Amino acid sequence: MKTDNKIKMFAVAATVLATAACTDTWDEHYGNEGRPVSDKSLLQVMEEQRDLGDFLKVLRATHVFNNNKPTNVTYADLLASDQTFTVWAPKDGQFNVDSLLEECLTVSGDSMCGQHFVQNHIAHFITNSTDMKSVLMLNNKYLDASPGFFQGVTYESGRANEAAKNGILHVLSGELPYLYNVYEALTTLSEYSGIGSFFKRYEKLELDENSSIQSGIVDGNIVYSDSVMVTTNILFSRFDRINEEDSSFIMLVPETRVWDKAYDEAQSYFNYGSVNQADSLQRLYAHQALIRDLVYNRNIGCSHMADSVYSIAYNKYDEERRHVYYKPLAAGGIFSSDFVRDTMACSNGAIYNLYEWPFNPEDIYFYPVKTEAEYESMMTDYEDCTYASRSSVADSISDGYLVISPRTNSSNWTMEFQVPNVLSGTYDVCAVVLPRTVYNASDRNFRPCKFTASISYETEDGVEQTYDFEDEVQNDPYRVDTVKIGTFTVPVCSYGQPDAKVHLTLECSISRSESGRYNREMYLDCLYFKPNREEK
Known part of the structure; x- marks a missing residue:
């Protein structure tokens, strides 16, 4: 129940x-x-x-x-x-x-x-x-x-x-x-205190009105002659109710040494700088990022375990197929002896004790960040141009794209976009530019667009700054081209926040003398921030 x-x-x-x-x-x-x-x-x-x-x-x-x-x-x-x-x-x-x-x-x-x-x-x-x-x-x-x-x-x-x-x-x-259930084991046994203390932090006692007996109303408030209190935890809904006895889970739980190392690394990606309750946000989202791929519902995500499993974070509409792990029992698999030391039977499943961490940040939380250019809500400013959104393009990597047209034949336009949900990590900053043939297959205007870019961001102290990427870049006009603008380390995370801390501005940089070699009109699919841990 x-x-x-x-x-x-x-x-x-x-x-x-x-x-x-x-x-x-x-x-x-x-x-x-x-x-x-x-x-x-x-x-x-x-x-x-x-x-x-x-x-x-x-x-x-x-x-x-x-x-x-x-x-x-x-x-x-x-x-x-x-x-x-x-x-x-x-x-x-x-x-x-x-x-x-x-x-x-x-x-x-x-x-x-x-x-x-x-x-x-x-x-x-x-x-x-x-x-x-x-x-x-x-x-x-x-x-x-x-x-x-x-x-x-x-x-x-x-x-x-x-x-x-x-x-x-x-x-x-x-x-x-x-037999402990998974939640009881985490919050009771000392060897699991790293994760268990996180769950305990959100426990609280609340009145169970349905089970309590009312005796009347005083000053507009219900009075109970027999109050039944229950322990609640807001995290149950986030982690598939691992407290319930009528479910069956597999949970990967690392030993303290392994957990501390993984958690310290995750915290570095969830640095919220000077925002209100920054430490609480960092703790919540770092834990959530790590734990959601440690929990597997046997009845849903493990029905074909020899081939693949997926964690409770899996979303069937996710085209990236994140949170899916193939051959989990084979050598190198997340359930294999390469990572799992032993198991503990629980009343609602089992805990697999990890002596090594089976994931990289890119596997479970340090994902690419994509801003769809055709969404007007992502645009924050523009100059010397007009724009139009087009949709249903087969060659695009998404469902649509943005056409940026210069206000005059010689205008070098600028367009600014917000980039939300960026972690405090290092990214290769890219723009995905489409060939003109996505709109007209017979178009033979194969001149590339040339542009520069700058990124505005917030420091850990809450100061807004701007960084200008050094190089001019241009797209390959014959294909869908992911143009690398440069590499940048974002100091402050904005994951789960209502306001983006990062904005990217593109500026057309074609001189009058270059007008015959370049095209000022751009078909922009999206902005793409690709994780780059090599330069972190």
Whole structure:
């Protein structure tokens, strides 16, 4: 079930356990079908067993939590109530009881013991030892039941399906291992703290209005008699809800040394200079740039893993086919032993631990930046010219182009464009110029256009400056020509910002004496900033 960015937290109010009226409500909601006939509660049945003393100690020490706060109700109390449960109890000597009891001495440890151990051995409703199904446990984990086994752990001989008036007891030969989901592993285990701390930063508690009980309105505000709080995270929607138990993911997670190196490099490309909250923007977009190609939905992006996989960042309308990785299991592939040290099973997939980083910046975030010339919104200024947009050109590398015509036969025009979403990196600055034959196949005017260019940008201190490229350039009039204007290092990133920090101005530079050799009219497809890491 989708949770709309919410981590579902199991909570049972103490009043549910204390009154017969609540039992009636429970029975009306869930029914009595399949409930075993007995006059003893699950707690009493367990107390009669010779080898469940350790499990009972933990049940009596671990408290039920409500809205992230401990109640006075223990799980032993819960199993003595009229609610219906199935319990898979590990026999004595199969788990570290002293460690769990010590954990329960603190509030956080009490909560952890409840979620990771106690709730991992209890489910609502009846599950028999012969059932073959997936069982939802109290901690929202799905565990596999099969005849003679539960999540791979065997039933003790003759100790399954023991009836109680409020459920059924199975005695297991061992402890049921707790499986983190991908999100839990990232935010709980210290070895994943580099990525996990980023996700934790965006967690917050919010009121779940649908689950809370309203008691009235005071001064125009709704008042709740029973408020249910949930942990939300805005990042869930950006990373395909890696917290959900009913999904299946593969996530590549680098060891600390590898992550620190990749993150330091990514930060250098997301330098926001002097803008408001520059550090927060840098942290957000650098993390996002790295993590989105670490997450793969098994049900969508990994259906043909032998051939290729694509990450959650993949967009089927992207003509560049970014975020697609071929032969991931073969030598050199992103899932191969060249990069993956080992794997960790999770309740909603698996984590592949990386000991080497499998990507270059150009693979995952340092992409070419293209400004389509025919879009009027990209033009910021022009002089001594007229212009017109034309579309649907087969030879163009995009859907259209801009015709820049001089105001007079001798006018040297200028045209300025904004270039948004540029990273703080080094680019080869190019203009893609089309031959005149894209409009008229019989046109024999093969004179090139000659022009200069300048780039305006913002420094890290917020000062606007302009750089003039030294060389005049001209296009090849016989083909679609990507004309390299020069190489430039952009100091400040504008990715995700409403205003572009970089503008490129083209200026026709044909003298009167050169009019017979050059053409002042230009068919401009786009401006193209190509990443150049060699000169960074």
